[in-house]
Amino acid sequence: MTKKLDKSKAPLGSTLAAIGCALLQGLPNQVQAGELEKWDVDAAALIYSESDSRVQAAEPVISATRNFDSETKLNLKLVLDTLTGASPNGALPSDQPQTFTRPSGNGSYTTPAGELPLDDTFRDTRVAASADWSAPLSRDWLYSVGGHFSSEHDYLSMGTNASLSRYLNQKNTTLTLAGGASLDTISPEGGLPVGLSPMAVKGSTGFSSDFAASRSGSEDNKQVTDLLLGVTQVINRRTLMQFNYSLNLADGYLTDPYKLVSVLDQPGGTTQEYRYESRPDSRIKQALFGQVKYQLGSGDVADLSYRYQFDDWGLNSHTLEFKYRWDLGRHYLEPQVRWYTQSAVDFYQPYALESQVNAGLDEVTADYRLGDFDAWTLGIRYGYQVSATQEAYTRLSLYQQTTGDFSSATTPASGDDIPDTTAVMWILGYKF
Amino acid sequence: MASPCELLMALPQERKKQAEQLAHLAAKEVWRIEETYSRYRQDNLFAQLHRHPDQPQRVDAETARLLNFADQAWQLSEGLFDITSGVLRQVWTFDGSDRLPSPEAVKALLSQVGWDKLHWQSDAPTTEGEVGGGWLTLPTGMELDFGGLGKEYAADRALGLMMQQLEADQLPFSSQPGLLVNLGGDLACSGPADKGKPWRVGIESPAEDDQTSGVLEISCGGLATSGDSRRYLIHKGKRYSHLLDPRTGWPLEGAPRSVTVAAPSCVQSGLVASLALLQGSRARAFLQETGLKHWILE
Numbered sequence: 001m002t003k004k005l006d007k008s009k010a011p012l013g014s015t016l017a018a019i020g021c022a023l024l025q026g027l028p029n030q031v032q033a034g035e036l037e038k039w040d041v042d043a044a045a046l047i048y049s050e051s052d053s054r055v056q057a058a059e060p061v062i063s064a065t066r067n068f069d070s071e072t073k074l075n076l077k078l079v080l081d082t083l084t085g086a087s088p089n090g091a092l093p094s095d096q097p098q099t100f101t102r103p104s105g106n107g108s109y110t111t112p113a114g115e116l117p118l119d120d121t122f123r124d125t126r127v128a129a130s131a132d133w134s135a136p137l138s139r140d141w142l143y144s145v146g147g148h149f150s151s152e153h154d155y156l157s158m159g160t161n162a163s164l165s166r167y168l169n170q171k172n173t174t175l176t177l178a179g180g181a182s183l184d185t186i187s188p189e190g191g192l193p194v195g196l197s198p199m200a201v202k203g204s205t206g207f208s209s210d211f212a213a214s215r216s217g218s219e220d221n222k223q224v225t226d227l228l229l230g231v232t233q234v235i236n237r238r239t240l241m242q243f244n245y246s247l248n249l250a251d252g253y254l255t256d257p258y259k260l261v262s263v264l265d266q267p268g269g270t271t272q273e274y275r276y277e278s279r280p281d282s283r284i285k286q287a288l289f290g291q292v293k294y295q296l297g298s299g300d301v302a303d304l305s306y307r308y309q310f311d312d313w314g315l316n317s318h319t320l321e322f323k324y325r326w327d328l329g330r331h332y333l334e335p336q337v338r339w340y341t342q343s344a345v346d347f348y349q350p351y352a353l354e355s356q357v358n359a360g361l362d363e364v365t366a367d368y369r370l371g372d373f374d375a376w377t378l379g380i381r382y383g384y385q386v387s388a389t390q391e392a393y394t395r396l397s398l399y400q401q402t403t404g405d406f407s408s409a410t411t412p413a414s415g416d417d418i419p420d421t422t423a424v425m426w427i428l429g430y431k432f
Numbered sequence: 433m434a435s436p437c438e439l440l441m442a443l444p445q446e447r448k449k450q451a452e453q454l455a456h457l458a459a460k461e462v463w464r465i466e467e468t469y470s471r472y473r474q475d476n477l478f479a480q481l482h483r484h485p486d487q488p489q490r491v492d493a494e495t496a497r498l499l500n501f502a503d504q505a506w507q508l509s510e511g512l513f514d515i516t517s518g519v520l521r522q523v524w525t526f527d528g529s530d531r532l533p534s535p536e537a538v539k540a541l542l543s544q545v546g547w548d549k550l551h552w553q554s555d556a557p558t559t560e561g562e563v564g565g566g567w568l569t570l571p572t573g574m575e576l577d578f579g580g581l582g583k584e585y586a587a588d589r590a591l592g593l594m595m596q597q598l599e600a601d602q603l604p605f606s607s608q609p610g611l612l613v614n615l616g617g618d619l620a621c622s623g624p625a626d627k628g629k630p631w632r633v634g635i636e637s638p639a640e641d642d643q644t645s646g647v648l649e650i651s652c653g654g655l656a657t658s659g660d661s662r663r664y665l666i667h668k669g670k671r672y673s674h675l676l677d678p679r680t681g682w683p684l685e686g687a688p689r690s691v692t693v694a695a696p697s698c699v700q701s702g703l704v705a706s707l708a709l710l711q712g713s714r715a716r717a718f719l720q721e722t723g724l725k726h727w728i729l730e
Contacts, residue, residue, distance in 0.1 A: 022563075237626075
């Protein structure tokens with residue numbers, strides 16, 4: 001048989017691929033093992049549950065990355081949040097039952113004596129989507145651009161971000177400059193409360209006019225600008241260090257429209273009324289972050305990080321976190337421990353006094369999340385490598401937040417009257 | 433193999449022993465291929481195939497795969513890539529001199545050149561695509577030359593065997609090391625040196641008057657260079673490249689001095705680089721058509 005040239009050729013690329021595979025029959029090769037997966041998908045579901053039937057959240061997340069080459073990629077992420085349950089409304093427990101007007105002005109709810117007032121109308125669904133593109137500009141420069149969108153019935157956020165990285169010392173050093181801007185619109189249920197206006201009492205004769213007087217407009221917005229400077233340094237084959245400085249500027253409506261402050265006749269006295277909280281309309285946050293990752297000879301990875309954050313509201317916080325990834329062949333275990341502590345913002349007090357209100361108090365919050373507290377997170381992550389490109393993982397973490405007594409000459413309070421939070425978080429995910 | 437070869441492995445010091453085992457495995461495989469297909473030995477499979485011309489001979493599975501590859505490459509290149517063209521070396525010596533062979537001498541050899549002149553019958557592949565062997569009849573005077581793909585094939589094989597060993601060792605998956613086999617500039621690589629850090633490979637510039645060398649980055653796959661600036665003839669001011677057109681027996685004109693191609697495997701890189709050079713002045717257009725990453729030196 002003589003060979004004849006076959007002129008009806010298949011496309012060059014596909015023919016070449018077929019030839020190469022046949023020649024290396026039976027061997028794993030770099031094509032199978034290392035070829036860049038075009039799509040990397042991470043699908044996960046998160047369940048968050050606070051104790052005492054407070055906030056419960058279920059959150060499916062899907063993140064898909066399209067790899068164009070080792071440095072060029074597009075990431076798309078979609079998150080769906082469903083929140084239910086009750087959340088502390090800011091008021092102090094009392095030895096009398098307390099009745100609160102719902103934020104919408106329609107109806108009310110009553111908290112039994114001695115219990116922490118919780119607003120049980122808390123229910124929301126959030127949809128968030130983001131897209132990020134990153135690619136090299138040249139051998140030593142990398143950039144990224146992205147955008148996000150997130151929507152709930154009373155909150156809308158849209159933003160963009162960009163970053164520029166420069167590699168130095170044969171990519172052992174990376175300098176990063178990143179920035180972001182977002183515009184959020186807040187349109188609370190029942191309209192925007194006037195800061196420090198009294199909560200209209202449902203069923204009272206002047207309710208309609210009182211409620212109207214406590215509202216001004218239906219929506220407001222805030223602008224957030226972020227800036228980050230970072231340096232990542234490869235110390236040696238095992239050690240990687242990272243330092244970041246970040247600046248976050250927020251301007252506009254920064255108050256929580258659903259939070260109240262109890263007004264007492266005297267320190268530790270009796271509740272007289274409730275006022276809506278009021279926060280400043282700008283905030284400048286700064287943070288310093290440092291991280292060391294160390295790979296042991298066994299393949300295990302230890303990861304220690306620390307963050308110090310401070311702002312012009314007077315809140316300082318420290319976060320110390322340690323993770324250790326244990327490599328067990330196709331499995332890994334990663335225990336995690338995090339300690340967090342923060343000092344209260346300057347205008348935080350667990351309650352206000354009538355005398356303060358009469359003297360023209362203009363900024364106050366009793367939101368425990370802006371008060372002093374410490375928190376521990378203990379978690380463990382387990383992963384199983386199903387195949388070279390697929391991984392199943394799960395993570396369980398426990399969060400415990402504790403608040404001490406609030407010592408103050410004007411508004412002292414026992415830690416027992418300030419909400420604590422205990423939560424369980426569980427994630428189940430699959431990467432493919 | 434008369435060129436420097438190296439193995440690079442991203443393994444920690446503690447796994448030195450494993451690295452040595454892998455290196456041994458890879459080196460053994462490269463030597464095995466060299467010994468089997470070298471045309472400079474009298475005692476190997478290659479010599480045996482040429483000892484019995486004009487008779488059908490049974491060849492083993494590996495040789496069958498190589499011959500099938502050569503056949504497909506010949507088809508794909510419309511007869512330009514031809515592993516029987518090695519005999520032309522009897523009249524062509526690319527030593528930088530001006531000694532051209534006589535047209536008669538070239539013409540006389542052409543009867544011994546041409547893939548279509550030998551008889552090759554591969555066994556039918558199994559459903560898994562495996563070929564068990566085949567029958568080859570080499571006419572008298574014809575010679576096969578695996579030099580054009582042997583080094584690339586050896587690089588892929590060496591890498592493949594090391595990866596197979598690592599898989600068998602059931603290593604912790606996060607510590608699967610990146611491996612790189614470099615056989616005189618033909619590379620096969622299983623993954624980056626470190627997460628996101630490609631291997632940096634120096635490629636010697638083929639221009640003889642240029643002392644600088646280029647540095648290419650490779651994370652995964654194969655890389656091969658075709659072309660050699662030191663092998664040429666200059667006759668009456670005209671430069672003759674060492675690349676011969678098997679159909680005429682004369683050097684191709686207008687081909688770049690060298691072409692480097694990155695493809696999923698080293699054999700593919702090598703084949704595309706050779707095919708590109710064989711396109712002569714169309715090399716650049718051909719490379720663009722393949723969609724593969726490439727570097728051309730005119």
